[in-house]
Amino acid sequence: MWTTIGRLVEHEPNSTLRNPNRKSNHMNIAHKADFNNENRFELFLLDDNEKKVEWEEETRIPNTAVFTFNKEDHTLGNLLSSRLHKYDYVTFSAYKVPHPLFAKFELRVTTNGSISPKDAIVKCCKDIVQDLEVLSRSFTTEWLGKRIVHEGEAERLAREREI
Amino acid sequence: MDPYDIEGGAINVRFLHADSTRANFLIQNFDLATANALRRVMLSEVPTMAIDVVEVIDNTSVLADEFICHRLGLIPLNSKNVDDVLYSRDCDCEGYCEQCSVVLTLNARCTGNEVMKVYARDLVVSEGRPNDEVGNPVITDPEGLGSVIVKLRKGQSIHMRCIAKKGIAKEHAKWAPSAAIGFEYDPNNKLRHLDYWYEEDAKKEWPVDEHNANIDGAPQEGEAFDYDAVPTRFFFDVETVGGLEPDQIVTQGIKQLQQKLAGVIHELQGNDGMNGADDFGGAQSPQMNGAGYGGQDAGYTTPYGNASVWGGGGGTTPYGATPYGGPGGSGW
């Protein structure tokens, strides 16, 4: 009488929807709330033994190195390469994302020799962290001020309504 | 002197509007790459809570299981102090536990003749969670209902057990803290970074945010083009989904970005062995400071406090004390 038109997900041995905690598979199915793209965390989690930054000296050109940032994207790539342009001792810096499906970018840095490319990046990162700290402070101060004014006004309006 | 920038060269923030859902502000004396990095981090790397796994115990509604599960995933959940919650993948437990998840149960049956709507307020948060607020469905409407999940007719019912986890929007957009982030610089296009197509007259046809354009100052008639000019003032308009206050999105975004950079510093310097004192103001370098970044931010106290991201470990933090504190502290 019954014709099989497909397998129920809970009967599929490889199904991620099967809930291993349940003894019986009767009527209980665990779903990912959205189970497309199971492996999206590969965009930002380092694999085992994978390093955040790897680098290689460029042998043909002095004071040059190519840094590979794993599990990072344009957020950091553009930030570092543009910021490095601000330093006089950096003569070249640019980044590329070799392939859009792999979460990594390469940053190539050349300095004038007074500092190594690696130290140039470290200095650059520290300066950005400082700027962000200043920004954060200014932001919180201003936000609190603005909210106090805002809430005071709301309170005053509420009081006026009561009267 | 620029009336909107009384602090001269230092990085500073001015608010145009602030309420419980929106932060409209401008950052001055900042640079484009950093402003854009902050925008991107706020969009996709600020952690929040969202329903991730759903156990369907009963569903006789007209909507398919997956359909409802997807809707559940998109319900904004309170993410205040989400730092208290562990990432499930970093947790020692198998599957999920009280330290890395919040369980919400939805159990509804329609018994009347009217069509019954099931709302986010009907999600019951279970006992035992990292803190008192995290994981509560966000409810902002005056009736206190929250978003509609499903409609039931007489005799239909749903019963679901939802496990909410901490995550970031890079993994799935349901973890995005912000509904939208407005970002603009140079509204008058003085720098000519934009070149929109136009029919007859660019002045008449190009869309201009009048308010921002006034703040930024209109170009003088016949003003010579400055080839060295770079943008320094950035207009942000951060709107929250509801899980985090708008200011939290910004401060957490800044923190995430700082941690990202600290990770790079650590990686590059760590390989040399510790090279100890470095070049900023005799301050201690972040990675020497113990519990800073990387693992659990044990040292992070309050977003308004003086503790910086590097906090913990005890003592003054490299960015905590005065050197960069007051106005005029930095700038390049």
Ligand SMILES: [Zn+2]
């Ligand atoms: Zn756990």
